[in-house]
Amino acid sequence: MSEQAVLIPNVLPPSPYEVALLPWEDAEAFVCLREEYFSAYPPGGPAERHIPEQIVWCDWRRRRLVLGERALHMASLDSRTSGEKRDALSRRALAVSGGTRPEISSAGAIKNDDDEDAETEQMWAGMVEQAETSEQLLEANAKDCYAQALACLPEETAEWFLETCETEEKYNEDRESLLRFLSGEVLPFFRKHLAGSQAGPTVRLQAWGESLDPHRMDRLMQLDERLTRQYEKLLGMLERARRSGPAQV
Numbered sequence: 489m490s491e492q493a494v495l496i497p498n499v500l501p502p503s504p505y506e507v508a509l510l511p512w513e514d515a516e517a518f519v520c521l522r523e524e525y526f527s528a529y530p531p532g533g534p535a536e537r538h539i540p541e542q543i544v545w546c547d548w549r550r551r552r553l554v555l556g557e558r559a560l561h562m563a564s565l566d567s568r569t570s571g572e573k574r575d576a577l578s579r580r581a582l583a584v585s586g587g588t589r590p591e592i593s594s595a596g597a598i599k600n601d602d603d604e605d606a607e608t609e610q611m612w613a614g615m616v617e618q619a620e621t622s623e624q625l626l627e628a629n630a631k632d633c634y635a636q637a638l639a640c641l642p643e644e645t646a647e648w649f650l651e652t653c654e655t656e657e658k659y660n661e662d663r664e665s666l667l668r669f670l671s672g673e674v675l676p677f678f679r680k681h682l683a684g685s686q687a688g689p690t691v692r693l694q695a696w697g698e699s700l701d702p703h704r705m706d707r708l709m710q711l712d713e714r715l716t717r718q719y720e721k722l723l724g725m726l727e728r729a730r731r732s733g734p735a736q737v
Contacts, residue, residue: 500519500522500523500526503518503519503522503541503544503545504541505541505544505545505548506518508545518544518548521544521547521548522540522541522544525540525543525544525547526540529543529726529730532730533729536726536729536730539722539725539726539729540726542722543719543722543723543726546715546718546719546722547719549715550712550715550716550719553708553711553712553715556708557705557708560701560704560705560708561696561699561700562699564698564699564700564701565598565695565696565698565699568594568695568698568699569593569594569595569598569695570593570594570595571593571595571596572593573591573592573593574589574590574591574592574593575593575594575595577594577691577694577695577698578590578592578593578594578597578687578691578694580694581594581687581690581691581693581694581695582687582690582691585687585690590680590681590683590684590686590687591680591681591683591684592683592684592685592687592688592691594691594694594695597687597688597691597692597695598691598692598695598696600688600692602688602689605685605686605688605689608685608688609682609685609686611685612678612681612682612685613682615642615645615678616675616678616679616682618640618641618642618645619641619645619670619674619675619678620675621640622637622638622640622641622666622670623637623667623670623671623675625637625640626663626666626667626670627667629663633663634661634662634663634666637663637666638666641674645674648674649666649669649674652669653665
């Protein structure tokens with residue numbers, strides 16, 4: 489109709505659907521959405537007041553599906569990941585990588601991002617390099633090589649060796665013990681953690697991929713299609729009611 493009276497009040501009466509909001513849903517956001525629709529489609533008759541209510545509720549339920557899709561992914565992600573080193577998901581992610589399984593858990597991998605992994609990788613690579621340099625000094629067996637090799641290590645690693653010498657009889661504060669300690673304990677430990685940081689992105693992709701449950705997702709998609717068709721049908725009904733005018737509604 490050409491000159492439709494705007495009957496929308498300054499303050500809309502409560503929606504009949506507000507009682508169906510879930511406890512954690514934002515009632516103010518629902519009211520704002522409803523006001524937007526009633527501003528775009530000012531009611532000019534009974535049908536034009538009723539249909540927008542249905543449209544608002546249909547739109548709101550479609551928005552719920554976005555949250556539902558994320559919740560499905562997160563629930564699946566939680567059920568498939570573990571804080572245990574070399575857990576099942578990590579093994580699947582690295583099934584074709586070969587070599588020793590790195591020190592990494594799927595739960596740890598998803599807590600990081602690529603930048604954090606790169607920073608961690610750089611740290612472990614630096615520690616490996618220091619330990620290898622120390623090992624090379626000891627293998628060269630030059631004068632004062634023990635003191636130089638010990639000084640070359642990260643401070644925490646040097647303290648680790650000295651404390652081990654105090655508690656384990658097989659190690660002494662000398663060249664041979666430090667060389668055995670580096671080759672038998674330090675470098676394997678450092679290299680495993682370096683490999684773990686390098687494997688982070690691969691494990692993370694595996695976790696994200698496995699979080700997609702196609703069967704449950706298909707049900708969500710079907711519901712979304714139904715709500716979309718209902719939404720479009722309601723809009724069509726509203727447009728026809730507006731063209732008909734109040735007298736013919």
